[in-house]
Structure formats: C-alpha cells, structure tokens
Amino acid sequence: MAKKCEWNTPFKKQCFVTIGVCLNMSGHGLVMGFAAILLPQLRKPDSIIPIDESSGSWIASILGFALVAGNFIAPTIMAKYGRRTANLVSIVPMLVGWFCIIIATSIPLLLFARFLQGISMGMSATLGPVLIGEYTSPNNRGAFLTSISLTIAIGVLTVHSLGSYLPWQTAALVCAFIVFIDLLIVIYSPESPSWLSDQGRYEDCRKVFRWLRGDGEEEELKEMIEASVILRESKDEANLSESFLKKMKAGVAYFNNTVLKKEFYKPIFIMMHVYTLGQWAGANILAAYTTDIFQNVVGDGTNIPLMIITLDIQRIISNSCAVYVIKKIKRRTMLFITVGINLFAFLSIAGYTYCKAQHLLPFDHPAIGILLIHIHMFSIATGTVPLPFIIAGELFPLEYRSLAGGISVLFLSSNLFITVKTVPILFKSVGIYGAYLLYFAVVGYCLVIAGLFLPETKDRTLQDIENEFRGRPLTADELKSVQSLTSWKQHSKDRRCSSPLI
Numbered sequence: 001m002a003k004k005c006e007w008n009t010p011f012k013k014q015c016f017v018t019i020g021v022c023l024n025m026s027g028h029g030l031v032m033g034f035a036a037i038l039l040p041q042l043r044k045p046d047s048i049i050p051i052d053e054s055s056g057s058w059i060a061s062i063l064g065f066a067l068v069a070g071n072f073i074a075p076t077i078m079a080k081y082g083r084r085t086a087n088l089v090s091i092v093p094m095l096v097g098w099f100c101i102i103i104a105t106s107i108p109l110l111l112f113a114r115f116l117q118g119i120s121m122g123m124s125a126t127l128g129p130v131l132i133g134e135y136t137s138p139n140n141r142g143a144f145l146t147s148i149s150l151t152i153a154i155g156v157l158t159v160h161s162l163g164s165y166l167p168w169q170t171a172a173l174v175c176a177f178i179v180f181i182d183l184l185i186v187i188y189s190p191e192s193p194s195w196l197s198d199q200g201r202y203e204d205c206r207k208v209f210r211w212l213r214g215d216g217e218e219e220e221l222k223e224m225i226e227a228s229v230i231l232r233e234s235k236d237e238a239n240l241s242e243s244f245l246k247k248m249k250a251g252v253a254y255f256n257n258t259v260l261k262k263e264f265y266k267p268i269f270i271m272m273h274v275y276t277l278g279q280w281a282g283a284n285i286l287a288a289y290t291t292d293i294f295q296n297v298v299g300d301g302t303n304i305p306l307m308i309i310t311l312d313i314q315r316i317i318s319n320s321c322a323v324y325v326i327k328k329i330k331r332r333t334m335l336f337i338t339v340g341i342n343l344f345a346f347l348s349i350a351g352y353t354y355c356k357a358q359h360l361l362p363f364d365h366p367a368i369g370i371l372l373i374h375i376h377m378f379s380i381a382t383g384t385v386p387l388p389f390i391i392a393g394e395l396f397p398l399e400y401r402s403l404a405g406g407i408s409v410l411f412l413s414s415n416l417f418i419t420v421k422t423v424p425i426l427f428k429s430v431g432i433y434g435a436y437l438l439y440f441a442v443v444g445y446c447l448v449i450a451g452l453f454l455p456e457t458k459d460r461t462l463q464d465i466e467n468e469f470r471g472r473p474l475t476a477d478e479l480k481s482v483q484s485l486t487s488w489k490q491h492s493k494d495r496r497c498s499s500p501l502i
Contacts, residue, residue, distance in 0.1 A: 010214035014136045017189045017212070018144045021131050022151040023182035024087060024124045027094050029155025030175045031117045032287040035060040036308070037163020037171060040291055048105060055107050057424050060288045062111055063118035064417020070122020071413055075406035083131045083192040090123035091183050098176035102169050126409045129393030134194040137213055138461055142326045145393045149386035150319040156287050157312035164305040197228040223463060263469040264404060267395040270453050271408035274388045277446035279415035280439050281342050281384035282376060289423050296432045297353055298369035307370060311377055318381035330458050331391065338383020339447045345376035346440040354433040394457040397466040
C-alpha cells in the first residue's frame with residue numbers, strides 16, 4: 001500500500017499548492033505583458049478602439065491604482081477568512097477582467113477591465129509570498145518562492161507569443177482559460193496551517209501541516225501551536241469591554257504599541273526599499289514597453305517580434321536557473337550580485353544610447369543593443385523579480401504578516417504605477433538614457449538601504465528571523481501580553497481547547 005502512494009510525497013503536495021499560488025501570480029506577467037501586444041495593435045489605423053499616447057499610457061499604468069485597492073482588501077480577507085479564501089477571491093476579478101477585455105469596444109471598458117485585474121494583482125502580491133512561506137518547508141522555501149517570478153516570466157512569454165500572431169481578443173481568451181485552470185487548483189488546495197493554528201483549529205492545523213510536510217518537522221508544528229495557544233488564552237483573559245468606544249480605544253492602543261516594535265517596523269522599512277528596487281529595476285517597463293525599448297536601443301532594422309520572444313525565453317531560462325541557485329547562495333549575496341549587474345546594464349544602455357544619439361560611436365551594430373537588453377533582463381530574471389517575493393515570504397512575523405505585508409506592498413503598487421506611467425514622458429523629454437540614469441539612482445539607493453538593514457534569511461525558520469529583529473526570543477510573559485489585531489473587533493466567545501498541545 002505504501003508503494004502505491006509513493007508518488008504522493010509531501011514535496012509533491014507542496015508543489016501542487018505552490019502551483020495554485022504561482023499561476024495566480026502569473027497573472028502579473030500576463031497582464032503586464034498584454035499591454036505590449038495590446039497597445040501596438042490599438043495604434044493601427046483599422047483598430048476598433050483608436051488610442052492616443054495619453055490613453056495608451058493609462059491602459060498600461062492603471063494597474064498601479066488598482067493594486068493599492070487590492071493591497072487593502074487582501075489583508076482583511078487573509079486574517080479573517082483564511083489564505084486559501086483570499087486566494088480564491090483574488091482570482092475572480094482577474095477572470096472577469098479578461099472577459100471584459102474580450103468584449104471591449106471602448107477605452108472605458110478596457111480601463112475598467114485592467115482596473116479589475118490590478119485589484120487581483122494587488123491581492124495576490126500581498127498573499128502569494130505569505131501563502132507559499134506558510135505552505136512550504138524552510139529548506140525548499142527559497143526555491144518555491146523563486147518559482148513566483150518564474151511563472152510571471154512564463155506569463156509574459158505566453159502573452160507576447162500569442163500577441164505576435166493572434167488578435168488581442170483571442171490572446172485574452174487564452175489568458176482567461178489559464179486563470180480558470182488556476183481557479184480549479186486553488187479550490188482543491190488546503191488552508192494554510194499557520195492560519196488554522198491562529199484560529200484555534202489545532203486538529204485541522206495538524207492534519208494540513210502533516211499532509212504538506214510529512215512527519216519530519218514536528219518541532220516546528222509544536223512551536224507554532226504552543227505560541228498560538230498562549231496568544232488565544234491572552235485574548236480570553238483580556239475580556240475586552242462590550243463598549244464599541246472602548247474596543248476602538250483598545251485597538252488604537254494596540255496599534256500604537258505595535259508600530260513601536262522592531263519586529264513590526266523593521267521588516268516593513270526593509271520591504272519598502274526592496275519592493276521599490278524591484279519595480280525601478282525595469283521588469284514592468286520591459287514587459288509593458290518591450291517594443292518601444294527595442295526601437296530606442298536597437299532601432300527598427302531588426303525583427304522586433306522575434307527579439308521580444310527571444311528575450312522572454314531568456315528570462316524563463318535565467319529564472320529557472322535562479323530556482324536552483326537560490327538554494328545554494330545566500331539571499332544577500334544574490335541580491336548584491338544581481339542588482340550589481342542591473343546597475344551595470346542601466347549605465348551601459350544609458351551610455352550606449354546617448355553616444356548613439358550624438359553620433360559618437362566609432363562602431364555600431366544591432367547586436368550591441370540586443371546584448372545589453374539581454375544583460376538587463378538576466379539581472380531582472382535572476383534577482384530583482386524573484387528576490388522581493390522571496391524576502392517578503394520570509395521577513396514578516398506571523399502575528400503581523402497580513403498587516404505588515406499589506407503596508408509594504410503599497411510601495412510595490414505605487415512604484416509600479418509611477419514607473420509604467422512615466423515611461424512615455426521620460427523617453428520623450430530626457431530620452432532613454434536620461435530615464436535609465438534615473439532608474440540607476442533609485443535602484444542604487446535602495447540597494448544601499450537593503451545592504452545595511454536586511455538580515456540573511458536563507459534556511460532559517462520564520463520564528464528565528466522574527467527573534468533577530470526583536471533582538472531576542474519572545475518570553476512567555478510577552479507572548480501572553482500580545483493580542484491579535486482583530487481581537488478588539490470581535491470579542492472571543494470564551495472557547496478553550498482541551499489538551500491542544502502535541
């Protein structure tokens with residue numbers, strides 16, 4: 001009997017649930033890459049939806065506004081109804097958005113569809129790293145988190161390839177089918193064991209944890225449940241007043257106390273800069289304005305659709321290598337190496353395009369520009385896209401994971417909007433060389449901050465990372481004094497579990 005079930009190992013189960021999260025995250029690549037095939041087709045004279053430069057930039061960048069809305073929605077659902085439920089909810093606006101695009105005949109409907117997709121992206125950006133971090137084992141966590149960026153890259157390649165040969169409506173239909181497959185996978189995925197423990201559902205927690213991890217990580221399960229029991233007992237003992245005003249005061253007092261804790265504000269400060277670095281490093285710019293960048297750097301004398309597909313294939317290959325390398329190399333080391341290459345690419349492309357515009361090059365060939373763009377993409381695929389998701393999945397303490405994750409992802413959303421919206425303006429006013437120098441400065445600053453404050457997280461438990469931010473382990477008395485962020489919203493019903501510990 002055991003031999004018949006050998007295929008159903010904990011690792012394969014972790015792969016299954018990770019696929020459900022990653023396919024949702026691949027929507028980032030599908031949606032951002034769709035702009036690169038949609039806008040050139042809409043600019044054609046026979047387009048059913050004629051656009052100008054302003055409306056085109058809004059179609060590409062409205063995602064940034066919607067991401068903020070998704071950032072606020074996700075933490076509430078994650079904390080109150082569970083990670084799996086939040087994952088299901090985030091898929092719905094993405095699916096509706098694709099169907100709206102399929103039937104769109106006007107700019108307002110396109111903007112509405114992209115706004116819905118942005119909400120979905122904002123929710124999944126907050127949820128994805130957290131859910132994978134809670135689903136997977138510490139020794140495999142880095143590789144699984146890196147797979148987020150791999151599926152995003154596959155999403156970009158898929159939609160660019162479709163758009164090179166098919167009308168944008170047909171490409172949108174294929175994307176909708178991919179999202180529907182993801183919906184089926186998430187329906188059959190379990191809830192996060194961490195959330196089940198936080199809700200006092202200890203037996204369900206044990207079952208799901210052992211289903212995902214097997215019987216080899218009992219110590220982590222024991223520590224998680226023990227901490228949850230102490231926290232839940234402290235909520236009951238607090239016996240908050242039924243007065244709404246007093247509940248509000250208790251909530252404000254809790255928030256004021258929370259924001260002063262190192263384990264709360266330090267990860268947020270770090271992720272503010274890491275997310276900013278990830279957005280200004282150029283991933284979304286290359287995905288949404290691929291054609292424009294090739295025209296500015298290489299010129300019109302090459303087969304640009306083929307160059308775009310080749311670039312996307314290189315991104316997937318590089319990202320696949322990163323999945324393996326991330327298991328071998330420390331996070332900080334990989335961050336400095338890949339971002340260093342990214343900075344080199346920015347300077348090289350800025351210098352090359354400036355000299356090309358001023359006719360200062362003694363020799364020029366399209367291969368030079370193509371090579372520089374590929375170096376830039378290599379740095380993105382191996383570092384600046386996967387590392388923010390990896391670090392986000394490892395940095396936040398369990399108690400504040402939803403709130404802190406939502407706050408920090410706001411910087412992903414706002415910077416995504418700023419970078420994508422300003423591309424046409426910057427390219428027109430200061431040229432691609434001026435824009436890339438600006439990107440160089442922002443990414444360089446963020447790298448310095450990350451180098452000063454980011455701890456090494458490779459192969460460490462989430463509790464160990466939290467203790468480092470705090471400066472010491474949490475004592476039993478301190479655990480008892482901690483109250484959940486939602487405890488002031490809803491009074492506990494004096495429920496105690498008999499013998500919940502292992």
